[in-house]
Amino acid sequence: MPIPNPTPSDHEPIKDRRPRIGLLGIMQPLYDDMIPGITERQADYAAQVAASLSETAEWTVSPPVRGRADAERAVREFEAAGLDGVMVVMLTYGPSLRVTRLFSQMRLPVALANIQPDPAVSPSWDMADMTYNQGIHGAQDTANAMVRAGLPFEVITGEWQSAEFTARVDRWARAARAVTALRSLKVGVFGYPMNGMGDARVDETAFLRKLGPEIEIIAPGALHRTMAELPAEAVTELMEWEDGAFEVDERLSKEEREDHARMQLGIERLLEATGCGAYSTHFDAIGEDGRFARLPMAAASTLMAKGYGFAGEGDVLAASVVYAGHQLAGDGHFTEMYAMDFPTDSILMSHMGEGNWKVARDDEPIRLIKRPLGIGGLDDPPTIVFRYQPGPATLASLVALGGERFRLVVAEGEVIDAPELPDLEMPYGQFQPATGVRTCMDAWLRAGGTHHMVMNTGARAEDWRVLCELADIEFVQV
Incomplete structure (x- = not known):
């Protein structure tokens, strides 16, 4: 559908x-x-x-x-x-x-x-x-x-x-x-980036000169106005589509779903109007604005599934590499490393609630749930929850080294068929690096790999190497 x-x-x-x-x-x-x-x-x-x-x-x-x-x-x-x-x-x-x-x-x-x-x-x-x-x-x-x-x-x-x-x-x-x-990408940032997060910061003029992405700041007020202007028919159409695509939590009220749908459609309409192929939101920029009831978690998941780049916390580097992952290998998925699991030699991958459901397991339903979330200080955000499809996968992190020097840190491995974590109400999976957790993480950290990244299914390191060759940036496989 x-x-x-x-x-x-x-x-x-x-x-x-x-x-x-x-x-x-x-x-x-x-x-x-x-x-x-x-x-x-x-x-x-x-x-x-x-x-x-x-x-x-x-x-x-x-x-x-x-x-x-x-x-x-x-x-x-x-x-x-x-x-x-x-x-x-x-x-x-x-x-x-x-x-x-x-x-x-x-x-x-x-x-x-x-x-x-x-x-x-x-x-x-x-x-x-x-x-x-x-x-x-x-x-x-x-x-x-x-x-x-x-x-x-x-x-x-x-x-x-x-x-x-x-x-x-x-x-x-x-x-x-x-x-x-x-080279023609625009990345929309709603509000401002997360304070104190250094590995996501970049000299935007150097970024534009070297790789091409242009940063477009979008005021949260523009999103609020756009949400209000949306026709009710568009909201209803999206909700009906979700009813057929996901297993929808019965605890979700009509009001919660309508508000989420307006946020998703409003973000997409603004991305279209500004010509942005990728975007980032930060929970404080939304939460502190005072006009929003909840964070746009499910919106990020479905917009990624439509081909938009996305990253949390105002991270334009990660949003850009997720976008590049769509073009290079299909279905780029925004994620980060949460914890190491040494018994299985794997890393628990997830983020606060955003993930591209195109990488979900094909033997389990994708769920749209009512999910409490204290971050942002707002009401419960409808969230799309799934586990990653087991099989070969690749992580890639875009690193700003200062000036016009950029590096791509890449790790190949496998999403393992690990036990379910029933209380984890976020998209997640466990990634087992081909070189092992210890070797991979030692090299990742030495190379300055960031904590936000794109995941693609399949062994994609050679794809990323060719991209780095053409873009004239450093390639490091760990």
């Missing part, structure tokens, strides 16, 4: 579409007289490569680039079309000085696919076959130009018809989509 979206919007959740990638095929006119028709032949090769990768991305293939003007025109068209990245393929050798200035001004994430039409050298080859398959030394010349230009890029060497090559392109394309999305 789709989550209702009663606010008018042309927004397409970026995590729900394939990456959009341009293929830039490079060659030169030198071989035209020697091998008539070579340009057309190699253009067909580029089209075959794109077609073989059609499940990984939507491809726009440029005409073969044979000079500087061709290259610059093709990339301008990629940028104007709003593509997520550019994959460079050497169709023959092409001198790098024809693309050197282009790479010094490149705005889209780049991969250099070091491939050739034929996977093997054959005794039947003649000079034409040598020319068709000589991309490797063009890749060397071109990569040298990228390095000199200081351009971050990924390299993918392999047989273009192979499953391994497809998997690597898929990983890079998702990372390119995430990096491009971060």
Whole structure:
């Protein structure tokens, strides 16, 4: 059942579409007289490569680039079309000085696919076959130009018809989509961040310059007004959807549910109006305002499930990395480490009540409960409660190191099928690091990993590594 979206919007959740990638095929006119028709032949090769990768991305293939003007025109068209990245393929050798200035001004994430039409050298080859398959030394010349230009890029060497090559392109394309999305991201902060929380603080101008997210402060009063203006029909529609999606606590009154629904719809409407793809709320900013009855706990859970980034306590770093987790791996989940469980070599993961229910166990109902909460000093907030699905999972923390230096700390492991904790009325699960709790936590703390993070299902460390390569930030796996 789709989550209702009663606010008018042309927004397409970026995590729900394939990456959009341009293929830039490079060659030169030198071989035209020697091998008539070579340009057309190699253009067909580029089209075959794109077609073989059609499940990984939507491809726009440029005409073969044979000079500087061709290259610059093709990339301008990629940028104007709003593509997520550019994959460079050497169709023959092409001198790098024809693309050197282009790479010094490149705005889209780049991969250099070091491939050739034929996977093997054959005794039947003649000079034409040598020319068709000589991309490797063009890749060397071109990569040298990228390095000199200081351009971050990924390299993918392999047989273009192979499953391994497809998997690597898929990983890079998702990372390119995430990096491009971060560069245009706005993060809404309702009120102000939590006082004293140092690992969530960042120089917002340095953050904007290096990674792209822009911080938008949203007054709590704007949320209060928006809630009041919502039509009753939208509130009713959301509540009816929740009745079908969740096991709803009978103790929840109609008034409590309506107020929660207005908060969720009001937050989403303001995010749409301000162009924010991620947001953060802080319980004191809501609680001390004086106009709100409760905290928007369930709202955060369902908005994360719709593809918004989220973090608590005004943490824009964590909200941004949750958003990136949606684009990179799907269904980013905001969480933190609560306690270590040494007998199972695992860590209890949870947060105050916010969590993406898309990562919930598939053998238990997701519950919407009436839940007492002293933090914030307000009435009981309706809260969505579930346990994490057991299986492989990855944690990632975005660390601000000062200035334009950023680090991503990543841990792979597994959500274990641990015993239920019946009195814990929050989303939760136990994460067992692949390196063990002691080794993982020693390294996490040495690297400055923050206490808010994103969790994705699956082994995703290599995905995050490629994102860091393209974003030119440090990657640390613990």
